[in-house]
């Protein structure tokens with residue numbers, strides 16, 4: 001009777017799902033993003049579910065960040081009836097329905113989908129671990145998919161689940177021949193790779209012709225079967241029989257030649273109203289060595305991912321990863337809660353944007369070690385490499401690390417230091433010929449080959465300022481002066497360059513290179529002057545007070561000269577370029593003045609810009625500058641961090657949220673978009689979204705919270721004083737330096 005009643009209730013409930021967004025047939029929390037991260041850990045393990053106005057988990061295939069399909073299929077059988085829950089497979093000669101998606105949710109580490117398959121709901125959790133304090137774990141290029149079930153009609157149901165990946169996880173050129181094998185141990189592992197590999201060589205469309213994809217699951221019951229073979233055959237076999245043949249296809253062939261897939265089927269058994277333990281899969285992509293790095297005298301060094309210092313076989317690392325799922329999930333939940341709590345203190349819009357950005361930012365980096373002469377790993381030599389992604393394949397682009405810097409500081413400043421270190425090391429070898437800071441240490445990831453010809457994309461003021469700002473920021477945040485100490489002379493050299501070139505910046509590009517070069521850019525001058533002042537602080541930290549005061553006075557004098565050049569004739573805003581009073585821009589470089597607590601620029605500059613942005617915002621935010629109507633989401637949020645009016649701050653953050661949730665974009669979150677109509681421009685999946693997590697926002701909120709607390713405490717104290725004279729002395733000890741006056 002009870003079961004029947006709850007069946008009726010759940011029928012009613014499931015038939016009145018209210019669409020939250022036009023065209024969206026499920027609940028999307030916190031919102032429907034342009035693309036949902038599924039397995040996003042490195043530049044080459046990057047699987048997404050693109051959304052547009054809404055795409056269910058079984059409404060399309062997962063894709064690499066560039067849009068190439070990475071075949072990832074999932075089916076479930078409930079009491080003998082088959083449903084697809086993952087991917088968009090057609091299976092000839094087999095009958096199945098699509099499970100109906102009920103919800104999608106993303107956090108900083110997870111994307112969770114609930115789909116209904118008849119009397120059973122299927123929960124699919126994609127966990128891409130975020131392990132900022134455990135560099136070996138963060139370096140392990142794997143993600144989890146966990147699938148669990150519960151009965152929604154109160155009854156018991158027999159459930160089997162199937163999943164496979166295709167050779168598309170190896171390369172987008174489907175004519176290339178792949179080979180594969182299956183290891184059967186505590187964990188079953190399918191391994192697949194190109195037959196003909198080339199180290200460190202991408203093979204078009206940002207995929208790499210080196211390394212292996214892995215799909216694994218623990219054998220925890222007798223009800224596990226596996227198989228490799230043609231996609232339609234294996235999927236049909238499962239749909240018809242509920243299990244696989246435990247056989248291996250040994251006919252190595254092209255990726256698209258009868259698409260070989262690498263599959264598992266689990267007999268989950270009887271499912272009732274309690275959620276089952278999840279069936280856990282891991283998917284990964286491993287190259288070794290991972291990065292080729294230039295050292296002294298034009299020599300190259302091979303570098304391996306950090307996890308290799310703890311494992312000699314990938315299979316062991318995978319088994320450990322799978323066994324760790326429960327703990328990994330609870331660590332992930334902790335990170336999610338921390339990010340959510342910190343960010344929602346600013347606003348709900350902000351919390352959603354930050355959560356969507358975390359995996360994307362970390363998915364661009366690889367944490368590496370070198371080997372000692374005896375072949376063992378040197379865990380004292382940690383270097384982090386970042387791929388620029390989509391705007392180019394440059395390695396450790398300084399003006400891409402720079403916008404991501406706030407998130408790096410927040411997650412673990414050491415990651416930031418280890419990203420700057422290869423840039424410092426390379427330039428300290430003397431092989432880079434320019435007197436300003438290099439743009440990157442290699443044109444094509446993962447070849448960190450430097451630019452001994454000096455022909456990297458020239459951003460002289462931009463990158464010199466960025467290096468100085470980030471180097472000081474790391475030292476301030478951690479109290480660790482080792483990097484600024486070691487590279488003091490390089491930092492000084494770049495400061496000398498800024499002293500000559502930043503007040504009146506020559507015709508050059510800034511990080512926003514797509515907007516073209518320009519002379520006398522106000523915002524570049526801001527960066528250069530902050531860079532000079534940063535060196536004054538660095539000199540002070542290193543005990544050189546005369547250098548510090550010299551650079552300090554240069555910076556102050558530049559600020560006052562700058563102010564005369566940079567303000568429009570009507571005094572209402574900063575100009576884009578000196579002398580052009582009708583021009584203006586997002587002066588996002590002012591953020592560094594706040595980040596480094598320099599107070600170089602006067603409050604009046606901040607309030608002038610705040611008022612101006614309020615008056616020029618379009619539907620999707622403030623344009624980058626007067627040359628175009630597009631903007632950059634990272635710079636919107638950087639600007640939000642220093643405006644002095646909460647409504648302008650929320651407008652800037654809200655604009656980025658509007659863009660990210662509008663349903664017009666169908667690609668991993670872009671940072672460059674139109675402010676008039678929310679259309680994404682070419683960039684996607686870039687790590688610069690780390691700039692969506694700007695530190696002073698939190699500090700501002702903390703200050704507010706403390707101020708509110710103080711006010712309440714004062715009232716509390718007054719109340720107590722009225723009501724109970726005897727509590728007075730104990731309260732006074734709680735609040736030293738204050739006396740309680742009777743009103």
Ligand SMILES: *[C@@H]1O[C@H](CO)[C@@H](O)[C@H](O)[C@H]1NC(C)=O
Nearest residue numbers: 023024025053054055056059
């Ligand atoms: C939502 O359901 C309607 C009606 O079945 C369908 O036309 C529409 O395409 C669905 N939208 C999505 C995003 O699946």
Ligand SMILES: *[C@@H]1O[C@H](CO)[C@@H](O)[C@H](O)[C@H]1NC(C)=O
Nearest residue numbers: 091092093094231232233236
């Ligand atoms: C489907 O069944 C038909 C008839 O039995 C057969 O000719 C065909 O080869 C099958 N297709 C696949 C993909 O198995």
Ligand SMILES: *[C@@H]1O[C@H](CO)[C@@H](O)[C@H](O)[C@H]1NC(C)=O
Nearest residue numbers: 177195196197198201203209
């Ligand atoms: C392997 O790849 C290299 C470089 O892409 C190519 O020159 C070579 O011919 C290939 N070898 C085979 C056997 O396909």
Ligand SMILES: *[C@@H]1O[C@H](CO)[C@@H](O)[C@H](O)[C@H]1NC(C)=O
Nearest residue numbers: 184219220221222224225226
């Ligand atoms: C899984 O483990 C069970 C128990 O050890 C064993 O009987 C079975 O053959 C294993 N299954 C596979 C697919 O390796």
Ligand SMILES: *[C@@H]1O[C@H](CO)[C@@H](O)[C@H](O)[C@H]1NC(C)=O
Nearest residue numbers: 227229233234237244245247
């Ligand atoms: C599975 O095994 C059965 C029995 O040997 C065989 O008839 C069938 O063709 C196999 N199916 C596949 C897809 O390997």
Ligand SMILES: *[C@@H]1O[C@H](CO)[C@@H](O)[C@H](O)[C@H]1NC(C)=O
Nearest residue numbers: 504505519520565577578579
């Ligand atoms: C740049 O600004 C300086 C200082 O005001 C000025 O002398 C120079 O003519 C400007 N250059 C251009 C192209 O406006």
Ligand SMILES: *[C@@H]1O[C@H](CO)[C@@H](O)[C@H](O)[C@H]1NC(C)=O
Nearest residue numbers: 495496499546547550551554
């Ligand atoms: C201050 O710095 C400038 C620019 O580098 C240099 O020319 C000058 O000698 C320095 N003065 C002192 C007192 O160090």
Ligand SMILES: *[C@@H]1O[C@H](CO)[C@@H](O)[C@H](O)[C@H]1NC(C)=O
Nearest residue numbers: 021022619661662663677678
């Ligand atoms: C997208 O933006 C337009 C323009 O502001 C708005 O009318 C529309 O409702 C938005 N769509 C969604 C799904 O938010």
Ligand SMILES: *[C@@H]1O[C@H](CO)[C@@H](O)[C@H](O)[C@H]1NC(C)=O
Nearest residue numbers: 629664674675676677678679
């Ligand atoms: C959005 O605005 C840009 C710039 O005006 C324009 O090029 C583009 O076509 C617009 N896109 C849509 C979908 O209206």
